[in-house]
Amino acid sequence: MSRRRYISVDAEAPPGFEVISEPTRRDLRGGMVALWSRDPDALVARLGPLCAKIRGVLLCPGEVGRRGLLGPHLWRYEVRDEALPLLVDLADAFLEPYDEIFELRDALALRDLELARERGDRMTLVDKLETETKALRGLLVARTAWTAAAMTALVELNAGELERARTAELPAIIVRFLTDAPLALAGAELWFAGGYGWELQARAGALREVALPRRGGAERIAAVGDDTLIARFDAQVAGGAAREALLVVHRPRGVDEAERSFLLLFTLQIAATYRGRALHAALGLAIAGKDALIAELSTPVIQVWDGTVCVPVIGSIEAERAAQMTGALLDAVAARGLRHVIVDFTGAATMDSQTVRRFTDLARAIGLLGASCTFTGISAAVAQVLVGLGVDLREIATERSVDAALRRLVGDAARPGGRRRG
Amino acid sequence: MRALSATSTRLDAYEAGRELGEALAAIEPEVVVIFSSIHYDLGEQREGLIDGLGREDVLIFGGTGDGFFETASSSDIGVAALGLSSGGAMRFYAHLERDLGVDSRAAARRCGAAVRAAAGDAPVRLAMVLFDGLATADNRVVEGLGEALDCPVFGGVTSDDRKLETSYVVVDGEAHADAVAVLALCGDFDFVVGVENGTCPVGEVGRVDAAEGNTILRIDGRSALEFVADRLGKSPDAFTHQDIGVVNFQCSARADMRDSLYRSIAQWRRESGALETFGPVEVGQYVRVALVTSDELLAGIDGVLDGVGGAADRAFTPVAALGISCAGRKWFLGPRFAEEIEAVRARFPGLPIIGFPSLGEISPRRRGDGSYSRNLFHNVSFVLTLLGAAAGAPEAT
Numbered sequence: 162m163s164r165r166r167y168i169s170v171d172a173e174a175p176p177g178f179e180v181i182s183e184p185t186r187r188d189l190r191g192g193m194v195a196l197w198s199r200d201p202d203a204l205v206a207r208l209g210p211l212c213a214k215i216r217g218v219l220l221c222p223g224e225v226g227r228r229g230l231l232g233p234h235l236w237r238y239e240v241r242d243e244a245l246p247l248l249v250d251l252a253d254a255f256l257e258p259y260d261e262i263f264e265l266r267d268a269l270a271l272r273d274l275e276l277a278r279e280r281g282d283r284m285t286l287v288d289k290l291e292t293e294t295k296a297l298r299g300l301l302v303a304r305t306a307w308t309a310a311a312m313t314a315l316v317e318l319n320a321g322e323l324e325r326a327r328t329a330e331l332p333a334i335i336v337r338f339l340t341d342a343p344l345a346l347a348g349a350e351l352w353f354a355g356g357y358g359w360e361l362q363a364r365a366g367a368l369r370e371v372a373l374p375r376r377g378g379a380e381r382i383a384a385v386g387d388d389t390l391i392a393r394f395d396a397q398v399a400g401g402a403a404r405e406a407l408l409v410v411h412r413p414r415g416v417d418e419a420e421r422s423f424l425l426l427f428t429l430q431i432a433a434t435y436r437g438r439a440l441h442a443a444l445g446l447a448i449a450g451k452d453a454l455i456a457e458l459s460t461p462v463i464q465v466w467d468g469t470v471c472v473p474v475i476g477s478i479e480a481e482r483a484a485q486m487t488g489a490l491l492d493a494v495a496a497r498g499l500r501h502v503i504v505d506f507t508g509a510a511t512m513d514s515q516t517v518r519r520f521t522d523l524a525r526a527i528g529l530l531g532a533s534c535t536f537t538g539i540s541a542a543v544a545q546v547l548v549g550l551g552v553d554l555r556e557i558a559t560e561r562s563v564d565a566a567l568r569r570l571v572g573d574a575a576r577p578g579g580r581r582r583g
Numbered sequence: 584m585r586a587l588s589a590t591s592t593r594l595d596a597y598e599a600g601r602e603l604g605e606a607l608a609a610i611e612p613e614v615v616v617i618f619s620s621i622h623y624d625l626g627e628q629r630e631g632l633i634d635g636l637g638r639e640d641v642l643i644f645g646g647t648g649d650g651f652f653e654t655a656s657s658s659d660i661g662v663a664a665l666g667l668s669s670g671g672a673m674r675f676y677a678h679l680e681r682d683l684g685v686d687s688r689a690a691a692r693r694c695g696a697a698v699r700a701a702a703g704d705a706p707v708r709l710a711m712v713l714f715d716g717l718a719t720a721d722n723r724v725v726e727g728l729g730e731a732l733d734c735p736v737f738g739g740v741t742s743d744d745r746k747l748e749t750s751y752v753v754v755d756g757e758a759h760a761d762a763v764a765v766l767a768l769c770g771d772f773d774f775v776v777g778v779e780n781g782t783c784p785v786g787e788v789g790r791v792d793a794a795e796g797n798t799i800l801r802i803d804g805r806s807a808l809e810f811v812a813d814r815l816g817k818s819p820d821a822f823t824h825q826d827i828g829v830v831n832f833q834c835s836a837r838a839d840m841r842d843s844l845y846r847s848i849a850q851w852r853r854e855s856g857a858l859e860t861f862g863p864v865e866v867g868q869y870v871r872v873a874l875v876t877s878d879e880l881l882a883g884i885d886g887v888l889d890g891v892g893g894a895a896d897r898a899f900t901p902v903a904a905l906g907i908s909c910a911g912r913k914w915f916l917g918p919r920f921a922e923e924i925e926a927v928r929a930r931f932p933g934l935p936i937i938g939f940p941s942l943g944e945i946s947p948r949r950r951g952d953g954s955y956s957r958n959l960f961h962n963v964s965f966v967l968t969l970l971g972a973a974a975g976a977p978e979a980t
Binding site: 186267270 | 592593594595597598601622627630631634635637659660744745746818819820821856
């Protein structure tokens, strides 16, 4: 229950009422008040606007139970003189429900304010989060779609055009790709380091003037303003060192992390393409050189005597190599007018039957060119193959070693009319 | 010096004021400082206060805020009051100046000059300022006060219940929006003022190349947004509304960041990279990006308490305290906001203290030798002023 005062403005106060002939605001406010006056109209006139702020009841003589409102919370209640001894109880009975109502109303109003405050705070937070979420969702959808399209295009580029194109065409392909849908970059330029600065390799679309960074910078990718990106990578070309390259792209609506990441990925891909092509070219040259060297080493034709050469067969002999040797040897016999050819198998590892047949054919062909052919150093394995093939060894001169063959050939040459075996 | 604090959450303005007055009447205060939520009829509240005190010869000074905090409680709705009684050792002078929005610097200067004139020959040793920051886009109150007063000034920007629509400052029977009010304290007393916020500076210091009012345009040759993004290691595009309140600037006139103040980012302009802050930043000022978490904000309170605690070596016993905490801190801390005042209570048990969440805090920085910097306008900060009797002064009766 709130504080309650019982004030009589009349000198003759009912029991329980204190006499305050000129009550002040301080007396009348700050709780419920029960006022007593035999001249209520005069009191109301005296109180004036304060009536609008007092909570309570003005008790006065009159018709029992008649009441009226003097202010938002101040009632006028008439009583008979007989009730004066019980006026405090009467006032309490009158004020009690209002007291509770005021208490409840204040509590509810406070709760209302607190709820409104909490609601406001939460709405603000919800609005903030919703706005944020919408923006992020929109961005995410847009970037996901763009990234997917860009990656698909990149895969197609790798699988198609990039694979087939000549190296010289790559710069044009690169810049064209970046300005094509779905990447929608307004401009693209590819620069290679050259001389004292940069040399433009290819350009597509409209790109505003951009100050190129100095050569040898460390940054892989950098933004110029809020709409242009410069990516740096190495473009290794065949037969040369890696050349520093710059890829410059422009995005009118600004560049974001997705474009930045894509461009970085793309430059890695392009750098790998250049490096792959350079390695491929270098590998081709190395293979050709190796083949020539092998061919040269595979058919050594060694002159061991006047008009006499020796061809040592070393390692594994396959049909292809045997054919090479055959061709080279017959050319040498014809071109150099050789009289004797010693084919030495001492260093030969294994030979298949087809290879052995090629050598027997070689011997016959040498004979047709007017020269003799002697096989030396035939191993047991090769001999078995020869026999297995049904080669008539009487057709082919054989000796145990090159030394023996030479002695025989030199001896034959020394004897007039010396007969050639075979 | 004696002090009492009290609160009321009664909704009826008169009854709330009366409740406060009756609670403070015992010490017969010469001045009562009130921090009220915006819901009250402040005239009615004053009448209640006067009636509760039972006397009219008391100076009432205060304003509205986003709730209040007090020795024993805190609330979004209600009113807190601190009564001070010096037994005549102190003199208090207050003045309210209107039309702050027309020229905040001039209004503050007039207000400061008025209290200084009222004080006459008595030097104004400390002043408290409250002003309606919602009425002025270009807040130059600290500069204006500096042209009239040469003492430490603490205070804050009055506010409302987060609607940011209107706020009031109160001096006696006057309660006005679009106004600035100053309470000057003269005579024999002691005080210490501390300010801190707990934010964590990151990265190198930069220098402001271009700024207009509350907007920083360029720092270290690049847009303000790019500067911040660089220091945070993130893309300018990655900024979101969530960064507001988290990202702040530590600002100072010197590269070593001595006597620094803080600015919170109010919003950013993506197209230009400009950043708008709650308060002006000057060209040539040095700035450093500062981040904040709830724990760091609360650690800032310990910083304030440690700072003012240094006054103990002067045998200074505080009798009352006034706290000004940024409304942004309240927003950021949410339910943990109450921990701020709990930390103060824990350090100064039973000390009468009232405070309010403001839209900007004013305080000089107290240096290690006890001297004060010039007065500064801060964001996201907590200002604590301790008042006590001058050493050796008899206790007021």
